[in-house]
Amino acid sequence: MQKDIRVRKINRGTVIDHISAGQALNVLKILGITKEHPKITLTVAINVPSKRIGVKDIVKVEGLELRGEEIDKISLIAPEATINIVRDYKVIEKKKVE
Secondary structure (H helix, E strand, O other), X not given: OXXXXXXXXXXXXXXXXXXXXXXXHHHHHHHOOOOOOOOOEEEEEEEEEEOOXXXXXXXXXXXXXXXXXHHHHHHHHOOOOEEEEEEOOEEEEEEEOO
């Protein structure tokens, strides 16, 4: 079976992984991330197969590293989410929402 990379890596920013299926757009809404942020590139993947939770959503926010209070908001909608802070295409910090 061939494995495809469906979403490219980001250089700098935040990856919100293991979002409950169908909740990615709600995560963006609660964070207030919209098209009015010209320096942010968003990638949203919905209903992605996951070994851990069956089906999940993923949000990649390139150009913005989420802070504590923003991460806390995510837990209201996606309590199983994992936050990855990325710099130079590498995950430098990984944490679960609380």
